[in-house]
Amino acid sequence: MELEMIIQGCLRGDRLSQKNLFDRFSGKMLAVCMRYSKHRMEAEDLLQDGFIKVFTNLQQYKFEGPFEQWVRRIMINNAIKNCHRKSFQNEYNAGEDLPETVGQPEAVELMAEKELLGLINELPEGYRIVFNLYAIEGYSHKEIASSLNIEESTSRSQLVKARKALQDKINKYQNTTI
Amino acid sequence: MTKMGQDHWMDKAFREKLEGFEIQPNKRVWENISKHLDGERKRPPVVGYWKPMYWAILAGVVLMGLAYWYFSNKDKSQPEPMELPFRDQNTNNHTGVENLASAEPQEENRLLVVQSKPETNQERSAVVNGKSGTRENMIKSNSARYQASKVSSQAFFSEKSSKQTVQQTQKQDNPLGLDDPNSTIEELTLAEDPSQTTLLASTELLFQGGPNSYFGSQPLRDQSESKGHDSAPVKTKEQTLSAAEGCNVYKNTSSHFYIDAYYAPELASRSFSANNISDLAYAEKRSATEKAIMSYTVGLRASVVLPTGLAARTGVQFSNNTERFDYIKETQTITIERKDKDGNVIGFETIEKEIMDQSYNHYKYIDIPIILGYEKELKDFVFSVNTGLGINISTSQSGKIYQSDLKSIYNMSNQGEGNQVVYKNHAGISWIGSLGLNYKYNEKIMLMLEPSARYYLKSITDESYPLRQKYLFMGLNIGLRYKIH
Numbered sequence: 001m002e003l004e005m006i007i008q009g010c011l012r013g014d015r016l017s018q019k020n021l022f023d024r025f026s027g028k029m030l031a032v033c034m035r036y037s038k039h040r041m042e043a044e045d046l047l048q049d050g051f052i053k054v055f056t057n058l059q060q061y062k063f064e065g066p067f068e069q070w071v072r073r074i075m076i077n078n079a080i081k082n083c084h085r086k087s088f089q090n091e092y093n094a095g096e097d098l099p100e101t102v103g104q105p106e107a108v109e110l111m112a113e114k115e116l117l118g119l120i121n122e123l124p125e126g127y128r129i130v131f132n133l134y135a136i137e138g139y140s141h142k143e144i145a146s147s148l149n150i151e152e153s154t155s156r157s158q159l160v161k162a163r164k165a166l167q168d169k170i171n172k173y174q175n176t177t178i
Numbered sequence: 179m180t181k182m183g184q185d186h187w188m189d190k191a192f193r194e195k196l197e198g199f200e201i202q203p204n205k206r207v208w209e210n211i212s213k214h215l216d217g218e219r220k221r222p223p224v225v226g227y228w229k230p231m232y233w234a235i236l237a238g239v240v241l242m243g244l245a246y247w248y249f250s251n252k253d254k255s256q257p258e259p260m261e262l263p264f265r266d267q268n269t270n271n272h273t274g275v276e277n278l279a280s281a282e283p284q285e286e287n288r289l290l291v292v293q294s295k296p297e298t299n300q301e302r303s304a305v306v307n308g309k310s311g312t313r314e315n316m317i318k319s320n321s322a323r324y325q326a327s328k329v330s331s332q333a334f335f336s337e338k339s340s341k342q343t344v345q346q347t348q349k350q351d352n353p354l355g356l357d358d359p360n361s362t363i364e365e366l367t368l369a370e371d372p373s374q375t376t377l378l379a380s381t382e383l384l385f386q387g388g389p390n391s392y393f394g395s396q397p398l399r400d401q402s403e404s405k406g407h408d409s410a411p412v413k414t415k416e417q418t419l420s421a422a423e424g425c426n427v428y429k430n431t432s433s434h435f436y437i438d439a440y441y442a443p444e445l446a447s448r449s450f451s452a453n454n455i456s457d458l459a460y461a462e463k464r465s466a467t468e469k470a471i472m473s474y475t476v477g478l479r480a481s482v483v484l485p486t487g488l489a490a491r492t493g494v495q496f497s498n499n500t501e502r503f504d505y506i507k508e509t510q511t512i513t514i515e516r517k518d519k520d521g522n523v524i525g526f527e528t529i530e531k532e533i534m535d536q537s538y539n540h541y542k543y544i545d546i547p548i549i550l551g552y553e554k555e556l557k558d559f560v561f562s563v564n565t566g567l568g569i570n571i572s573t574s575q576s577g578k579i580y581q582s583d584l585k586s587i588y589n590m591s592n593q594g595e596g597n598q599v600v601y602k603n604h605a606g607i608s609w610i611g612s613l614g615l616n617y618k619y620n621e622k623i624m625l626m627l628e629p630s631a632r633y634y635l636k637s638i639t640d641e642s643y644p645l646r647q648k649y650l651f652m653g654l655n656i657g658l659r660y661k662i663h
Contacts, residue, residue, distance in 0.1 A: 014504065015466040016505075016506075018211075028198070047207055109519055113195060116195055116196060135189030136196060
């Protein structure tokens with residue numbers, strides 16, 4: 001069934017269309033939610049809340065951009081609202097002096113997606129959110145600061161710390177698998 | 179999204195690796211979402227579903243009421259019917275006229291306009307009473323009536339224009355053998371004070387006959403025909419104006435017979451209910467998977483309308499209700515191999531994909547409506563209120579629905595052939611109601627506009643079927659009414 005037909009069905013409140021839409025996007029969206037969560041249960045809660053928002057706000061989608069992006073945005077905003085403000089406190093300039101992480105892209109290549117997700121999940125919440133928004137979603141520090149209601153400098157420091165933490169985890173992973 | 183600058187190797191590595199990655203959620207997630215959406219739906223569903231229909235009904239009733247009010251009061255600006263000056267046959271005195279003259283002896287002249295058929299017939303007369311009350315003139319013509327009405331509604335007019343009015347009247351016609359029109363016109367002088375001008379409009383007395391009628395018991399049409407008028411009025415013979423109800427309300431003096439042919443686009447409102455609690459999920463499944471698409475009714479009926487306005491109608495009508503059935507045609511299991519960078523298979527992932535399909539279900543009814551109504555005839559329109567019963571003589575269904583196991587598909591065309599019977603062959607009795615607004619196109623034909631409702635009192639499903647399925651149809655009958663007699 002065409003996506004537009006499914007969306008129209010959802011707008012009419014057709015349960016079968018809603019199920020179809022859920023089936024079509026839930027896999028990708030759960031992967032998104034997983035990146036912002038500490039564990040799968042939390043991610044599934046985010047996914048559930050996110051899809052309820054998708055269905056209840058579907059009339060706001062104007063068929064102008066990619067639907068998947070629109071759904072993803074809802075999931076991310078939902079995740080941001082769910083994060084704890086205190087995760088970003090007292091971070092001014094912290095981490096600015098940390099050394100730049102040394103490039104080991106091949107190490108990441110060797111790791112499975114679930115393993116990479118595991119590394120992200122282990123990050124402190126503040127690091128995790130900023131890293132996801134900046135590195136994967138492509139937000140700028142200004143946008144992140146605006147979304148999270150924090151200073152841009154805080155966003156920068158959180159990102160640097162996140163990279164450093166991930167680098168350490170990747171190194172540790174390599175050491176244990178070799 | 180507006181990030182500028184060089185991509186960090188780690189950002190790039192993570193983004194590329196995780197892009198497009200999927201994790202199938204637990205079934206519990208959808209169940210929770212579904213429950214939540216059910217909760218959302220349960221609050222407004224009935225209201226939400228019925229809301230458009232309520233508004234449609236309300237709008238229809240209000241529109242009909244406004245139309246009735248408008249057309250029945252359209253000419254209320256004309257003067258109220260006044261006491262009719264009439265000829266005393268015994269004494270041959272024009273008693274009413276003389277009374278008026280004697281009541282206001284200072285008046286020089288009076289113009290009395292008698293209006294019998296406001297629209298189509300347009301029989302008009304002007305009774306001109308001279309100063310002494312011994313001379314009367316009756317002037318009949320369309321323009322005279324128009325001008326006189328115009329003058330009366332304005333209440334104020336000049337002596338000059340009044341003269342012109344009557345002058346036009348007499349130039350066109352002088353059917354009652356008036357004196358020399360010119361001499362009459364010259365003597366016509368209306369008082370400048372509007373209160374001294376008397377205009378008569380629409381009275382039954384004149385046209386329904388009686389010993390004191392100007393025209394006796396013959397309606398004006400006969401009068402005009404006897405005078406050799408080609409443009410005969412349309413309804414005078416059978417209809418009279420009711421003074422009590424205003425200028426535009428007609429009363430029939432004999433029964434009429436009509437044939438109505440109509441088409442009605444309809445909104446279908448369906449309800450499912452389960453005989454047992456265990457079948458509630460099935461009721462919900464059917465409700466969620468079958469959506470109303472289009473309904474219509476076509477019909478032919480005969481009507482008899484009594485002089486009192488009471489009407490009886492019967493005929494035959496065919497209705498078709500189309501619904502769309504969305505169902506899962508098949509479920510495909512897709513297995514995805516997971517490989518490392520060297521191409522070695524490191525795992526498998528299975529995804530279930532549901533392939534959807536649609537079919538269109540048709541529910542067809544043939545009913546015999548037996549309707550009682552009341553009609554009110556106005557100048558241009560006939561309003562009617564109707565209610566009655568529809569006796570279903572045939573019901574048929576085609577298409578597909580889910581079976582009670584919520585998975586199997588049931589083909590309605592095959593019911594009864596060793597399969598479970600789902601629907602009855604007769605939907606039974608339905609209640610029918612409508613409000614009619616018919617526009618008189620000409621003497622024989624009216625254009626019908628009739629908001630209507632039809633509700634099947636019983637479920638259309640068989641007793642052995644676990645669900646009850648009932649329908650209410652709201653429509654707008656659009657058609658033609660042909661007057662046979």
